[in-house]
Amino acid sequence: MRNPLKALGVVALVAALAACSSGGGAGASGSPSAGQPATITYGLWDNIQAPVMQKLADAFHVTHPNITVSVQVTPYSDYFTKLKAAATGGQAPDVFWLNGPNFQLYASNGMLAPEQINASNYPDALVKLYQYQGKQYGIPKDFDTIGLWYNKTLFDAAGLKYPTADWKWADEQAAAQKLTNPAKGVFGLGAPPSGQENFYSTVFQAGGSIISADGKKSGYDDPNTIRGLKFWTDLIQAHYSPSMQQMTDTDVVRMFESGTLAMLYGGSWHASEFANNANTRNTVDVTELPAGDKKATVIHGLANVVFARSAHLDAANQFTEYLGSKEAADIEASTGSVIPAFNGTQQAWVNAFPQYKLQSFLDELPDAVSFPVSKNTSVWNTMESDILTKAWSGSESVDQAATDLATQMNAALAKEGQ
Amino acid sequence: MLHLRQAPSTEPTSRRRRRRRAKLKNTLWALLFIGPTAAGLAVFYIWPAAQTLYFSFTRWGAFGGHTWNGLDNYVQLAHDPDVRSAFMNTIWFTLLGLLSLPISLMLAAILNQRGRKGVSVYRTLMFLPFVTMPAAVALIWRWLYSGDYGLINYLLRHVGIGGAYWISDPRTALVAVAAVGIWSTVGYNMVIMMAGLKAISPHYYEAASMDGASPIRQFFSITVPLLSPTMFFLSVLSVVGSLQTFDLVYMMIGHTNPALPQTRTVVYLFYQKAFIENDRGYATALALVLLLVIIAVTAVQFRLQKRWVHYE
Numbered sequence: 001m002r003n004p005l006k007a008l009g010v011v012a013l014v015a016a017l018a019a020c021s022s023g024g025g026a027g028a029s030g031s032p033s034a035g036q037p038a039t040i041t042y043g044l045w046d047n048i049q050a051p052v053m054q055k056l057a058d059a060f061h062v063t064h065p066n067i068t069v070s071v072q073v074t075p076y077s078d079y080f081t082k083l084k085a086a087a088t089g090g091q092a093p094d095v096f097w098l099n100g101p102n103f104q105l106y107a108s109n110g111m112l113a114p115e116q117i118n119a120s121n122y123p124d125a126l127v128k129l130y131q132y133q134g135k136q137y138g139i140p141k142d143f144d145t146i147g148l149w150y151n152k153t154l155f156d157a158a159g160l161k162y163p164t165a166d167w168k169w170a171d172e173q174a175a176a177q178k179l180t181n182p183a184k185g186v187f188g189l190g191a192p193p194s195g196q197e198n199f200y201s202t203v204f205q206a207g208g209s210i211i212s213a214d215g216k217k218s219g220y221d222d223p224n225t226i227r228g229l230k231f232w233t234d235l236i237q238a239h240y241s242p243s244m245q246q247m248t249d250t251d252v253v254r255m256f257e258s259g260t261l262a263m264l265y266g267g268s269w270h271a272s273e274f275a276n277n278a279n280t281r282n283t284v285d286v287t288e289l290p291a292g293d294k295k296a297t298v299i300h301g302l303a304n305v306v307f308a309r310s311a312h313l314d315a316a317n318q319f320t321e322y323l324g325s326k327e328a329a330d331i332e333a334s335t336g337s338v339i340p341a342f343n344g345t346q347q348a349w350v351n352a353f354p355q356y357k358l359q360s361f362l363d364e365l366p367d368a369v370s371f372p373v374s375k376n377t378s379v380w381n382t383m384e385s386d387i388l389t390k391a392w393s394g395s396e397s398v399d400q401a402a403t404d405l406a407t408q409m410n411a412a413l414a415k416e417g418q
Numbered sequence: 419m420l421h422l423r424q425a426p427s428t429e430p431t432s433r434r435r436r437r438r439r440a441k442l443k444n445t446l447w448a449l450l451f452i453g454p455t456a457a458g459l460a461v462f463y464i465w466p467a468a469q470t471l472y473f474s475f476t477r478w479g480a481f482g483g484h485t486w487n488g489l490d491n492y493v494q495l496a497h498d499p500d501v502r503s504a505f506m507n508t509i510w511f512t513l514l515g516l517l518s519l520p521i522s523l524m525l526a527a528i529l530n531q532r533g534r535k536g537v538s539v540y541r542t543l544m545f546l547p548f549v550t551m552p553a554a555v556a557l558i559w560r561w562l563y564s565g566d567y568g569l570i571n572y573l574l575r576h577v578g579i580g581g582a583y584w585i586s587d588p589r590t591a592l593v594a595v596a597a598v599g600i601w602s603t604v605g606y607n608m609v610i611m612m613a614g615l616k617a618i619s620p621h622y623y624e625a626a627s628m629d630g631a632s633p634i635r636q637f638f639s640i641t642v643p644l645l646s647p648t649m650f651f652l653s654v655l656s657v658v659g660s661l662q663t664f665d666l667v668y669m670m671i672g673h674t675n676p677a678l679p680q681t682r683t684v685v686y687l688f689y690q691k692a693f694i695e696n697d698r699g700y701a702t703a704l705a706l707v708l709l710l711v712i713i714a715v716t717a718v719q720f721r722l723q724k725r726w727v728h729y730e
Contacts, residue, residue, distance in 0.1 A: 081693055087481055109479070109480065244676050245565055245586040248586035248677075249564045249566060376696055382673070382690060385674045385678075389676035390676065392676065393676040395588070
């Protein structure tokens with residue numbers, strides 16, 4: 001191309017074409033009137049569940065031939081960064097997965113369309129997790145609770161009876177002591193500073209709280225909350241649990257799988273992982289969490305939500321309604337990957353791994369407490385890991401750390417309200 | 419200068435016109451060649467930088483929608499203990515990172531000795547860490563550093579030393595991470611220095627040995643001064659790079675590590691504020707402060723070079 005004017009002309013032409021094509025795209029996504037075919041997108045992050053979600057999309061297309069669902073998978077590490085940018089630009093998927101910690105951020109910024117649901121179909125704590133200012137914005141998709149996983153071989157070797165659903169904290173601490181065997185490098189119970197798997201549940205069992213019901217005040221300065229935290233730090237100090245440093249270097253789940261940890265607080269989601277690992281396939285089992293002052297477990301679950309600025313609100317709502325139905329839950333349950341949220345469809349999940357007492361995760365439901373969230377949950381989640389790890393590694397007392405955390409968290413919550 | 423389609427001409431007026439046309443043509447060509455780069459720079463660097471400056475004076479949440487809040491972010495920055503410790507940690511990383519220079523110089527001098535065999539093999543081996551993905555480097559080193567299962571502690575146990583939990587102990591984590599940073603830049607620095615050494619005329623050394631100067635004397639009186647421009651260049655790069663340390667801390671330490679407060683760098687804090695806590699106005703203010711610090715430090719380095727850098 002020797003002539004510069006011609007060259008400039010080509011550049012201009014390319015630019016014009018690019019402008020045209022993006023303009024054309026915007027025009028084509030205009031809302032179709034009823035009966036016109038529409039394609040909606042469904043954003044999610046789990047590759048393992050993607051085939052099931054595709055199955056659901058196909059099944060939905062059979063009954064709603066006008067609506068085609070395109071499943072878009074983004075790895076979890078990038079999911080929320082990408083979703084935030086897309087939502088800001090009005091380009092988020094029409095329907096997408098959302099979790100508890102992020103829910104209020106999206107709801108309070110007007111990113112979600114309200115949903116009509118029959119609340120009695122799902123566990124109460126899950127329905128409430130996806131309400132913002134009294135309005136429902138998400139349809140529960142699945143849920144997870146926490147259970148006490150234990151290594152049967154190590155219990156047999158120590159001559160101990162397996163844990164049961166009536167265990168109290170004291171029973172567990174006594175067992176942890178007997179199971180700990182420094183010569184063999186075996187620890188009784190893993191105590192990582194993890195909220196969902198570990199200290200949220202014990203805080204609730206001690207009658208404490210993480211955040212007040214209105215989401216405005218931290219519960220960390222409550223003496224009961226502090227007792228729930230001390231349950232874990234005491235285990236570390238007594239060396240019944242690996243040290244904070246050891247658990248940072250090697251994940252407790254890996255320790256449990258390699259047989260150097262006798263007991264582990266783990267999620268229902270660990271079932272498929274343990275079943276697929278030759279070390280744990282038949283040597284571990286699970287029961288309900290031991291009770292403190294009362295029984296409790298934290299419950300969390302995902303929801304399907306509709307993007308408020310979706311160009312196909314009607315089609316998107318029809319799809320989430322289908323996703324929240326019993327039929328969809330049955331399809332999801334058959335794969336054993338997650339516990340579907342729809343009441344009465346969970347049996348298929350329990351049956352997926354008959355060697356474990358997975359029913360324990362469901363028996364805990366009456367005592368389940370909603371996952372603690374606020375409008376900008378991740379701010380104080382960062383504080384939790386920054387400050388509580390000091391108590392866990394012993395460089396600060398639990399009382400001191402909890403009080404500091406409460407002060408900083410209250411300041412962050414006050415900022416949220418602005 | 420491009421001379422395209424230039425044909426000899428005899429007519430004066432047409433020659434002038436042609437010359438003018440040629441000049442116009444040249445300008446157009448120049449614009450055409452500069453255009454894409456300039457446009458890219460403007461769209462992807464200059465405009466965002468200007469926006470960053472603006473956003474640093476706003477409260478800017480997760481989904482856009484910013485409100486002007488004047489100097490609030492900067493006032494908050496000045497009082498934030500996390501910011502202070504992040505800058506302290508970053509300064510430590512920067513100072514430790516400079517250790518890479520003497521180490522590289524020694525290696526370069528050794529490899530540059532006349533008659534040494536296998537130089538290209540050593541050079542390639544030492545350069546490898548520099549071209550390896552930081553994520554892969556971090557994962558391998560995490561395992562090497564592991565307290566119970568790591569290779570380092572395994573070797574230490576054989577000589578009767580009980581090693582630390584290198585990257586989860588607040589006392590050792592910063593040095594451990596900085597060591598990986600040094601390890602991964604030594605190869606690059608060494609290659610640049612070897613090039614610098616090759617450029618020193620052998621006559622100096624011949625003359626020096628005739629005068630009876632020992633190899634060590636030669637090293638400090640000839641090599642070091644004549645290599646100082648290269649060292650200056652590398653020290654500027656090293657400081658600017660270290661001040662922006664992020665990936666190693668992110669990959670090797672992670673957010674649940676008890677040593678994070680002792681290793682959190684400014685860029686890590688920026689990432690945390692912008693992308694985890696959704697406090698983007700504050701994060702941009704932090705980024706701008708870091709930019710000013712980098713500019714200031716680099717300016718100081720250029721000032722100081724007059725005292726120690728010799729140009730031939």
